[in-house]
Amino acid sequence: ETGVTQSPTHLIKTRGQQVTLRCSSQSGHNTVSWYQQALGQGPQFIFQYYREEENGRGNFPPRFSGLQFPNYSSELNVNALELDDSALYLCASSLGGLAGYYEQYFGPGTRLTVT
């Protein structure tokens, strides 16, 4: 069984640029959620994808967008980067889509720094 992987590990971007972060789900999982974790805070839910469709979104602006592919891997895209976007971005996979009782398996995260 393969765990959740994320790439890259670290990334430095300039304000105004665009970034794409990638996530491979745990084998057999059909749901991916993305989180932003600022220093000293808990993970903040960005959105969730279930079978290639977005089916839940947190309070993030439209410049945060995502994709899920047929193999259930996923991308998080952030346009027009702002300094406040600097954070650890976590991906989590699970089974079950809308069913809330499934546990999530987290990746190690991508550390994004915006200068």
Place this chain on the structure above:
Amino acid sequence: AQRVTQPEKLLSVFKGAPVELKCNYSYSGSPELFWYVQYSRQRLQLLLRHISRESIKGFTADLNKGETSFHLKKPFAQEEDSAMYYCALNTNAGKSTFGDGTTLTVKP
């Protein structure tokens, strides 16, 4: 809107002492509640979820709908329990909300 509050950022106990990490939530529907743990240099992982009613590593958590709480308890803390603990709430609309976490330190 749903919300999860962990009132203690830091909690320190001695080995062998009981420990309770507090979690309060607000949600108008029927919540699914979880505790996740992050040990040093490791990724976030599930500790337990209320629906399974199990005890993991000696930890238990009871959902109290009247008090809207889901406190995590262990009768005898061990040094290896030192970690960051997050309480999380899932809805059946695909949304998850995490608290800001409690750092537990168990002193020898």
